[in-house]
Amino acid sequence: MLKYIIRRILEAIPTLLGVTVISFVLIHIVPGNPVRILLGNHYTLERAAALSRSLGLNKPLWEQYFIWLGHILVGNFGYSYVYNKSVVNMILTALPHTLAIVVISVMAAHLFAIFLGSVQAYYQNTIFDQVVTVINYFLYSMPSFWLGLLLVIFFAIDIKWFPSGGIVNQNAHIGFLNWLHHIVLPVASLFLISVAGWARYMRSSMREALLQDYVRTARMKGATEFRVVFVHALRNSVLPLITMLGLSLPVLVAGALFVEEIFNYPGMGLLYWNAISNRDYPIIMAVTVFLGVVTVLGNLLADILYGIIDPRIRYR
């Protein structure tokens, strides 16, 4: 198992390098010169040349890339052009915020989707199943930013139960409850959109499982319906969802971008969004590398979890 994990990580290195090369080239060829953006109307050729020199942007692109690569290999992701702050510190400040809403929403969505999908499969083709399916399709097709706005309009503006954005109320005692109060709507946005897709997968997976011989055997042995569904069938039907959990991590981190922007939530999404707007290359590249690593680890995690749940799978 350990050998397998190490091999997978080593195999991921060329992939990650490829990602960094493509990203580096792409962000540099996209129109919008960071020097011009930073200088605004203070732009002069002399100032631009000086700033380009100090940021290292006057060198050929390939050279810039290798300098950057050399730095990140020793853990130096540089300084933000806009904030003059260490990129690593900025990411370490933003990451916990994103992880909080992503982890909470993923866990909650997974558990709820497993339950909902299982119940739907058990009561397939009933009114209940059809109503839930319609709602799921509706949520699944809804853009996260739009759902976020709807939640803001209803819960923050109309009934004023939750704040419309931010992470802390400066007028309140700053504490856990204050923070929790602020993350309810962002988490709800991610939860609702995630649960819709996963419940659909779970439903079809559970439907297949319920038709298997071992389920029929369990019933013949006199197992309760609850035990049949949530013990015997669940273990096999949950496999696709486990795979999706790993694969959806990077998507969720990136998807949090829109939600964070709507709710002014100071996580990785907002950091990335602002960096792209300002062509803040060091942050863009650092977040890209981070997402690449999360994707690789997500895949690896999915494979490992798959093996834990399905003893037929062996790692070589």
Added chain:
Amino acid sequence: MKLAKSGMVTIAMAASITMLVAGCGNSTSNNSTNSPGGNTTATNTSGNSTGSSQTPTSGGTINLALPPQTNLNWFLPLMNAASDSIYNTQLVDQLYKPLLWINNDYSINWQSSIANKITYNSAGTVYHVFLNPKWTWSDGTPVTSKDVLFTWNVIKAASAKNAPSPWPFVGAGTGNIPDGIKSVVATSPTEVTITLDKPANQQWFIYNGIIQLTPMPAHAWDTKPNMTSEIKYLGSNATNLMFDSVVDGPFKPVSATSSQSWVIAPNPNYAGHKSLVNKIIFTYEGSNASELAALKSGALNVGGLDQSQLGEKSALTSQGDKITPGYSFGIFWTEMNMWPGSPTKAIFDQAYVRQALQMGIDNQGAAQDIFKGYAVPLFGPIPSTPKTQFFDPNLQNPYPFDINKGKQLLESHGWKDVNGVMTKGSQKLKFTMMYVSGITSSTDQAELMKQDWAQEGVDVTLKPVPFSTFISVTSNPKDTSWGLATGSGWDYNGPGFYPTGGQLFATGAPSGTGFSDPKEDALIQATHVPYATQQETMQHFFQYEDYTAKALPFLWGLNVASLTVTAPTVHNVNKYADTATAFPQMQYWWVSSN
């Protein structure tokens, strides 16, 4: 001076249209008198103003929205070019009193300035800056000429081309700073004498040069053995709000969190009008939508409303909010690519072509239809609103909207309408016009221009681009991919405040687009030389202004208002917004319980 984007939300501060005045605060006027010996003295008179009928009460919090995706990232009075934004300055101005505070009419507000008088010789070479002895730092130390001198020494070191990152200082090269200054001497604790290498127009130097010398606390910050170490030390702390532990402004820092909030609270030792609020929170907003939601939910009590959100006006006013337009002292335009090498240069170099294009722009119609009246047409380098001494009252719009007249002008110079496009030999009035994408009003404006110009025989292909691309492309003299570009402008609000057009309209101007006219250069230069009287100074200024208005280095557009939303419990925001500069006097804002 700050580049501005037409239609872009500026900070949620707007000048009150009806400057209601009341028992709190003073309005000041600026008088210049000639004194014996060829010296001119600028002093002030103060008068009581009238305003809110309510008695200010203490307490409450101002939750103020920053424009979408605006982070504050620099907290020293001296800034580098990349950090010199309106919004950083807005916060810093609450912590550090500028040497000279500019009023909404661009006169000097001596009540709110560290200096209380400036005298100068008739040659415009020697200036005596007198500091008001009332000012003190928050630790009780008086603000003295030593602090101004410290600022000057930092400016000198930080202006060097090889100054360590994050310098150089943004003001280098503006208003004779630092190279045109022979010496800065502390004549007494409350007097600084500045001597120039060459004569300069006194008003020009005051507004562009002296204004940059915001005193910094020498006793707290001047701790390093040499200036190189000093500017490194200051530069490394520039992004840390809490570094500003010794201040002389009405507020002191409380906390700062990127992409969240920046909090300031009243400075109890402030020597001027003390703030009554508990704190002011500058709040980060991710988008116009989130800002609007926060305003509606009451999470913000001061914010901005984007022009595209005017449909939401009633939702805000129904809950008692007030929406007030405010105008910056700036100009907005359509640029013409006149850079050498541009295929459009030969066409735009013809004054009559520029005139015909200007006649084809319906600024009045756009102000009414697109901006619902919250915009004022421009017809020269100085806006008529806000009202300042720099706007020539005799200047009339030289090229009012008249499509037929524009077409006739072109035809009188040999252009012929061929399949709807004006043609002369191999030349065609067929251009690509960039505009800033993502803003409904910008798109509408560009479409309107395209339609009107089409009737003149000018064929325009619209090209929407993000603002960052827009400024990158238009500032590149080698980029010939565009002919026209609409959606940018210029605010006369720092580091220089004197609104001559050297950086915009002179030959080779860094923020120009290739326009070159020897007479324009001469008239700009004439605004920089000293004159015996203020009247003479203004006479030359108006000559420059009138000629520029007619010469059309850019096609004049609209000064679009920023719309400020204030909750009914927040008072004095609009009265002390100073939207002309965009630097409000927040110490006068207060919050009532209902």
